[in-house]
Amino acid sequence: MTDLTRSSAAQLAQWIATGQVSSVEVVQAHFDRIAQVDQAIHAFLSLDYDRAMATAARVDAKRATGEVLGPLAGVPVAVKDAFTYEGLPTTCGSKMLEGWMPPYTSTVVRRLIDADMVILGKTNMDEFAMGSSTENSYFGPTHNPWALDRIPGGSGGGSSAALAAFEAPLTIGSDTGGSIRQPAAVTGTVGVKPTYGGCSRYGLVATASSLDQPGPCARTVMDAAMLHEVICGYDPRDSTSVNAPVPPVVAGARRADITGMRVGVVKELGGPGYAPAVERRFAQAVDVLTGLGADVVEVSCPHFQYALPAYYLIMPSEVSSNLARFDAMRYGLRVGDDGKNSAEQVMRLSRGSGFGAEVKRRIILGTYALSSGYYDAYYGSAQKVRTLITEDFTAGFESVDVMISPSTPTTAFRLGERVDDPMAMYQADLATIPSNLAGNTAASFPIGLSDEDGLPVGLQVMAPPMCDDRLYQVGAAFEAAMEGSWGGPLLNQIKETAR
């Protein structure tokens, strides 16, 4: 029989809908796969076997009665451990929240449940989504299925590795500065950051509120589009949620035609800092797009060069405030509560012990940037840069429909290679950060392997706010064009975790 874990979500959904295979079988196959490989990959922080199997059985029973179910009913999905889901811990990869059982469920997870999808468990991440390698997870790093000594990207490395290791056909991520797209790029998978406000943040533990955005991760463009339609859409519980219909992303993926589409290559997202092998692969991708009938031009976004420094002021500022609530008073880790220490001392000891080095670094940075006397120079200036970057996008999108760049400057680097060099680590998000600052939508699609190290390279596609469907249109067109030369999905070329 076909290996169910190798199938796309769309294929699985169809088989389940037509009764060719049961949801129980599909879900069991994925738990089997997890049992087989996750010791080496460490994509998961928790599994929800009993509830998942019960849900799958319920979906099968509903289908047996002839009930018409949603397009992804019965299909398994894994969720980044930053989203609350009653009944499973939400740790955010932090000692601070080890074992914390949230008393409520996030909107994204609620929508998965309402769509009759089956949640396998929660995936690994850098602590509180701060990092580009999952090495900041208190629970240990995730390994890249393409090469186990390589990083799977971050912060959502667990979600991307679970896809690349065929442990889940779909996963949920969250993207603050590239935490969906960078892991997608380095694992040869698809990751989409919807327009800011397109997907509800309710129940996503905040890293930086004005930048965070949940989104779909998948192995194919259509799978991502289908998941996108399940999780996105207006939510009255999130005041920043956009009250408008979800862009027609499945239709965009189905259309897969970019004839006459104006594509802008962002001049500033390339050159120094970008690996030549990545640039070569990117140039070939540009040729493919041209060959597909796209009208490719160069666009300049002069303020993008300031995106990284602006981001590392705004992001830590919001972090310093968002993470203040972890004070051991109501939930989470409590250290030093010996009856003698004051509440303030317990707070101090708990925060000192519960947060890792990178989280502390950003809290300190942000606290400083917001301080009286420094606010204007740091946070204030960064907000001005943010406005200029948004204006660069607006101006650019007047002449092109989408902009493109390499998703990351390099392919997956080695575990441990950058842990002692925060600046080098931050460079991993060089190309992805501008879209978080501006709030537009962006995605990473696999475009092939590096001719140097044989590791995946990603193409970043950026579109104006609420034009998320354009991303899928480009991604699907590219995917269709490459399937022939790749002999199927790029991930089929993976060797490290092959059975």
Next chain:
Amino acid sequence: MNVDAVMDYDEVMAAYEPVIGLEVHVELNTASKMFCSCSTSFGAEPNSQTCPVCLGLPGALPVVNAAAVASAIRIGLALNCSIATWCRFARKNYFYPDMTKNFQTSQYDEPICFDGHVEVELDDMVFTVPIERAHMEEDAGKSLHVGGATGRIQGADHSLLDYNRAGVPLIEIVTKPVTGCGAKAPEIARAYVGFLRDMMRALGVSDVRMEQGSLRCDANVSLRPHGVTTLGTRTETKNVNSLRSVERALRYEICRQGAILASGGKVKQETRHWHEDGEYTSAGRSKEQAEDYRYFPEPDLVPVAPSPEWVAELATTIPPSPTARRAQLRQQWGFSAAEMRDVVAGEALDLIEATVEVGCDPQAARKWWMTELTRRANALGVSLDQVGVTPAQVGEVQALIDEGVINDKVARHVLGLVQAGDGSPRRIVADHGLAVVNDQSQLQAAVDQALAENPDVAESVRAGKVQAAGVLIGAVMRQMKGQVDAQTVRRLIEATLTD
């Protein structure tokens, strides 16, 4: 215990001019909290009115309560403020266990209402108090310190936290520095806070119960030598929880600061705590070591942008100011200025108005509330509106008098029975047989008996010494057990004697 030197108030006034500033927090009476749908009712079981949002649980997000915004705008309009067309919330960051997020969602440099003024009355003079701003924010929870002698955190064994109040909407109303008050500064402050209380009540936006903390006042004051135009160093006195305390605390601070300045010292900018029992202030935390709140715009909330149409609609719901209302009622009721001042000071205005509304003569209503019922309230140690007699019942008592059913003396007795819970005035008069006796034969018999028993007095009255009739009237009243009108008795005696 008071440890500070104080100077005689008049001596301070001879050398210095006080400048006051008041920060008043008004707790809104919206059904739900500022950013979630939890109830705001007072006195519920601790932590029973909480949810992920007001508990600040990881991932939870605030959504602005539109009813609270409407109240804020109405308050602003009533204070003659400009209403912002666009404003944001801001985070005020500081750590304290009763703050679930360790930041308060407030407003900083973009208040919803700004630049207003109100006119308050004091001794027939109208004084204009300039308003700097009125902004929206959320309340914190409450700490209960257990095990110490004082109920304060020092010496406590442990603390209990109740978050029912966390997230209750507050409006903070801040005056500009109020100059030119002279020696009347403390009284003007009291009149201003009284004005706000009455205005909030008239708007129906708050219960404004100072004893329950739904109206809280921080009183600022500084002194400057006469003729100097720059401001002196101010102190901020907290825990000022009654109108009386506003006046006394400011008076005390003026005397304390006067003593420091007169001896060549410098006033320290600090927070002071008002001690109601001993009538003095003591030093709280020093403002020089004050925390840096690291305000920044709240990224979890979209800006508030009330449309001009909405503001115009709300403007039609603003009742007359208490000052205007008093002037209007005084004219309608024909009260003297002194009478009106006593009524206002005696907290009887609303009660008299309600009594007049049920058809009672204004002067009669004033008489009952300001004499008999004030006496009874004082005897019980309760406020006038808690005396146990309603305006409708007072109106009914007066109606019984007007109908000649009872007289004043009986009416007082009836009010006592109403207060004791015996039922409505008419019911009490019927049940206790208190109606004035109109049986002429019984009354004539009593008059005849009195004349027979007092022949000398009867003779002198007949001879023209009219005032002597009092003895005869008293005898008849005794005979009739008071259930007869004295004027009727007088007329009957005179008629009998001239026969």
